[in-house]
Amino acid sequence: xxxxxxxxxDEPTRGRPRDPSRDEAIIDAAIDVLVRDxxxxxxxxxxxxxxxxxxxxxxxxxxxxxxxxxxxxxTLKPAIDSIDTGSLEGDIELVVAAxxxxxxxxxxxxxxxxxxxxxxxxxxxxxxxxxxxxxxIARMTDILERARGRGELGPDIDVAMAASLVxxxxxxxxxxxxxxxxxxxxEQIVGSVLLPVLGRPPRPISTKDAETPHD
Amino acid sequence: xxxxxxxxxDEPTRGRPRDPSRDEAIIDAAIDVLVRDxxxxxxxxxxxxxxxxxxxxxxxxxxxxxxxxxxxxxTLKPAIDSIDTGSLEGDIELVVAAxxxxxxxxxxxxxxxxxxxxxxxxxxxxxxxxxxxxxxIARMTDILERARGRGELGPDIDVAMAASLVxxxxxxxxxxxxxxxxxxxxEQIVGSVLLPVLGRPPRPISTKDAETPHD
Amino acid sequence: xxxxxxxxxDEPTRGRPRDPSRDEAIIDAAIDVLVRDxxxxxxxxxxxxxxxxxxxxxxxxxxxxxxxxxxxxxTLKPAIDSIDTGSLEGDIELVVAAxxxxxxxxxxxxxxxxxxxxxxxxxxxxxxxxxxxxxxIARMTDILERARGRGELGPDIDVAMAASLVxxxxxxxxxxxxxxxxxxxxEQIVGSVLLPVLGRPPRPISTKDAETPHD
Amino acid sequence: xxxxxxxxxDEPTRGRPRDPSRDEAIIDAAIDVLVRDxxxxxxxxxxxxxxxxxxxxxxxxxxxxxxxxxxxxxTLKPAIDSIDTGSLEGDIELVVAAxxxxxxxxxxxxxxxxxxxxxxxxxxxxxxxxxxxxxxIARMTDILERARGRGELGPDIDVAMAASLVxxxxxxxxxxxxxxxxxxxxEQIVGSVLLPVLGRPPRPISTKDAETPHD
DNA sequence: CCTTAATCGAGACGGTACGTCATGTCTTGGG
DNA sequence: CCCAAGACATGACGTACCGTCTCGATTAAGG
Numbered sequence: 001x002x003x004x005x006x007x008x009x010d011e012p013t014r015g016r017p018r019d020p021s022r023d024e025a026i027i028d029a030a031i032d033v034l035v036r037d038x039x040x041x042x043x044x045x046x047x048x049x050x051x052x053x054x055x056x057x058x059x060x061x062x063x064x065x066x067x068x069x070x071x072x073x074x075t076l077k078p079a080i081d082s083i084d085t086g087s088l089e090g091d092i093e094l095v096v097a098a099x100x101x102x103x104x105x106x107x108x109x110x111x112x113x114x115x116x117x118x119x120x121x122x123x124x125x126x127x128x129x130x131x132x133x134x135x136x137i138a139r140m141t142d143i144l145e146r147a148r149g150r151g152e153l154g155p156d157i158d159v160a161m162a163a164s165l166v167x168x169x170x171x172x173x174x175x176x177x178x179x180x181x182x183x184x185x186x187e188q189i190v191g192s193v194l195l196p197v198l199g200r201p202p203r204p205i206s207t208k209d210a211e212t213p214h215d
Numbered sequence: 216x217x218x219x220x221x222x223x224x225d226e227p228t229r230g231r232p233r234d235p236s237r238d239e240a241i242i243d244a245a246i247d248v249l250v251r252d253x254x255x256x257x258x259x260x261x262x263x264x265x266x267x268x269x270x271x272x273x274x275x276x277x278x279x280x281x282x283x284x285x286x287x288x289x290t291l292k293p294a295i296d297s298i299d300t301g302s303l304e305g306d307i308e309l310v311v312a313a314x315x316x317x318x319x320x321x322x323x324x325x326x327x328x329x330x331x332x333x334x335x336x337x338x339x340x341x342x343x344x345x346x347x348x349x350x351x352i353a354r355m356t357d358i359l360e361r362a363r364g365r366g367e368l369g370p371d372i373d374v375a376m377a378a379s380l381v382x383x384x385x386x387x388x389x390x391x392x393x394x395x396x397x398x399x400x401x402e403q404i405v406g407s408v409l410l411p412v413l414g415r416p417p418r419p420i421s422t423k424d425a426e427t428p429h430d
Numbered sequence: 431x432x433x434x435x436x437x438x439x440d441e442p443t444r445g446r447p448r449d450p451s452r453d454e455a456i457i458d459a460a461i462d463v464l465v466r467d468x469x470x471x472x473x474x475x476x477x478x479x480x481x482x483x484x485x486x487x488x489x490x491x492x493x494x495x496x497x498x499x500x501x502x503x504x505t506l507k508p509a510i511d512s513i514d515t516g517s518l519e520g521d522i523e524l525v526v527a528a529x530x531x532x533x534x535x536x537x538x539x540x541x542x543x544x545x546x547x548x549x550x551x552x553x554x555x556x557x558x559x560x561x562x563x564x565x566x567i568a569r570m571t572d573i574l575e576r577a578r579g580r581g582e583l584g585p586d587i588d589v590a591m592a593a594s595l596v597x598x599x600x601x602x603x604x605x606x607x608x609x610x611x612x613x614x615x616x617e618q619i620v621g622s623v624l625l626p627v628l629g630r631p632p633r634p635i636s637t638k639d640a641e642t643p644h645d
Numbered sequence: 646x647x648x649x650x651x652x653x654x655d656e657p658t659r660g661r662p663r664d665p666s667r668d669e670a671i672i673d674a675a676i677d678v679l680v681r682d683x684x685x686x687x688x689x690x691x692x693x694x695x696x697x698x699x700x701x702x703x704x705x706x707x708x709x710x711x712x713x714x715x716x717x718x719x720t721l722k723p724a725i726d727s728i729d730t731g732s733l734e735g736d737i738e739l740v741v742a743a744x745x746x747x748x749x750x751x752x753x754x755x756x757x758x759x760x761x762x763x764x765x766x767x768x769x770x771x772x773x774x775x776x777x778x779x780x781x782i783a784r785m786t787d788i789l790e791r792a793r794g795r796g797e798l799g800p801d802i803d804v805a806m807a808a809s810l811v812x813x814x815x816x817x818x819x820x821x822x823x824x825x826x827x828x829x830x831x832e833q834i835v836g837s838v839l840l841p842v843l844g845r846p847p848r849p850i851s852t853k854d855a856e857t858p859h860d
Numbered sequence: 861c862c863t864t865a866a867t868c869g870a871g872a873c874g875g876t877a878c879g880t881c882a883t884g885t886c887t888t889g890g891g
Numbered sequence: 892c893c894c895a896a897g898a899c900a901t902g903a904c905g906t907a908c909c910g911t912c913t914c915g916a917t918t919a920a921g922g
Contacts, residue, residue, distance in 0.1 A: 230866025
């Protein structure tokens, strides 16, 4: 996905080689500008300025902002690593922790910044799913499938829907409030929604942590 | 919120009065352009052209695109009317029907088009909540509170969270697919998520209607 | 030649009419920039800035710098009006006066600024001849033909060549010195070259006015 | 003026010596680009590309395009060698032949390409006179002075002006037509202008060779 | 009826941001 | 140390819009 992979044709590398530190600076600046201004207001020139780089240096690597943003998304680490504590409750606890980590919060900001361009940019949508949506759901699906294998889940559970609940509601919360959701809200989702969906009794949250979904 | 309310000072209305049909044409065009291009790419000039109207006619009424869009949102009817069939099941059935009506689908498109500008425009966010989010949640909260009054809900149910589930997940679906969600998906949300959250057993859906949340 | 002559199709003049003062400001600025920077270094943006005008205002009228410069040349008055004193000597005296007038000197500066682009721009060359070269030669040819009709010139005189001598040598002088030639040089051309070519004895010039052709 | 003269300090010449063939290639390319694009459009990069040479190789030798062009002009042989046939008529015949030789025609193209930059580049103007203008005039002045010594010229002849006539009018012709003047035009200058200026009767030219000065 | 005044569509205006391109400098690997 | 290739920061260019301003024409209300 990176634009500067020479793949097979290893030409003798003529001329001055590209400075790898520029790639990183541009990608970092692109993320910053994206979060600050949103996808539609992001311009290649703005990214170049924010990166302290000439415009030509940006265009030499990425010929359009869609390609740049897609590559920038690709460099962001997935929010949730593989999880397997041996019990559903333990796994969910780790999911909650991962979903409200600082890195995950930044990912939510990026997602919010991009989302309204998705209907008009199919390639952006595809990358968005590949990089953000699917990894989260895949981890959660793994957890639920293992729990089902251990007999912890009944046969009626809609695993696909359950797996999407936490990221969907967290993103929704970020959209509606302008700020990424915190740990309190993640626990509320788990206690009020995810556990009942999985056939467990709801787990009330302490009053001080209670949050309404859209404030 | 409408800009052309004469407030108190009813001057003798000298000169040619404004043509009310222009207001409607501009608002309609604003919605169309909003859905087609998104909030950030919407321009006053584009709206004027789409409405077949001079730019001055637009600026005479709304001095910025934020004001125009806010007023345009205000003219959209809420998606869900007051509902009270006497039973929780009946009410939820009507909610499902309302949530996937053509009018509601258009509302979701508008919401998607606006959402990424929300972090940068507090007034837009406020109007968004007032016009879109809160009416939906309020209707659902009413339904759930009445059901609780009838003893149909246990005391542990997180009503606020439950009330936000359907609109949140429907909007999420629209974001991720580029198309508004249909009836099949609304029923899946109810069967797989809302009913368990309300303490009822899940209601499996027919295989042909099953949809994964993000495709 | 002006770009904004509506010619035949007199549409009902919809919209705001163009401001004629802008045309003049742009043309004047174009001449200034042309003399200062030369044709190749002249840019539409530079003209717009010098005219205190937006770039769009320039491009709305002239779509390329060749068109702008051609129209700018068209607004410059010819250097020499029609001349007929009744005698060859009297006519030549007036030609000398006209050839070193301030207006004529400015025309020479413009000609110098344009000349090196002529080989690469046929339309510019055509306009150059029409506006600068031919009027000068035509006036001089008229004078010489009338003199011939009065019997003042012998039959061997090459009128076409003689008519081109003064402007050619004046322009050459401007090219070689960076400054338009003055009256002394014009008289030297007449006394040392034109009169002998016309079959008259040379007229020596006072020593103090003598100039070498390329200093 | 050549940049690669080691002057006095003959350092031990460390490292790889410069390749003299590069100097020639660059100079030749500079002349080609100059004639093709004109002085203002000539760029160091364009010259390097045309010469099949790296930009650094050009800048190592000449630090600006003015220096490069001045040196390029210096390598061009003068158009007219020393002439002395013993008679004025014979000398003039050789001058005509030299003035329309292929090499002289190329020189005129170079002169046309440079001329409009002269008002803005004093050093270029100085080199232009030294390399192009003065040699031509000096040869012609020599011829005329010798003729005067032989008693072939009257005392009133303006030698300096007469010496400049042929090159001035030939260059003018090249400017106005885009093509270097040919032999027919050179003979016309001599017959119609130079001979009368020198006190001789005009020499009519055959009708087929007649040319108007600016077509 | 006729004046007055604010409206309307259309488009010109100054300004600005964009992506492209060219310039001169710097930095590779190789000779 | 030279050479060809080309990456680099900078900046100018022509284009495309934006929001404001200005035109002739239209339309109602007040005299």
